[in-house]
Amino acid sequence: MRKWYLFVSLLQIFIGLAAIVMYVFLALKGEPLGKWAITLFLAIGYVVLGIVGILQLKRLN
Secondary structure, three states: OHHHHHHHHHHHHHHHHHHHHHHHHHHHHOOOOHHHHHHHHHHHHHHHHHHHHHHHHHHHO
């Protein structure tokens, strides 16, 4: 079960970082970012949740 928890946490970090990279790409491209702000906040939340999950897993070991 712990490997699954680690996998899901890493997946959350990966998805969050991919969304942040795409947000930066859109910003550099000149896209209006107002409608994408919620996506950035959700991506940051995903990364934070992934990190918290990994830290909890390490604390359980």
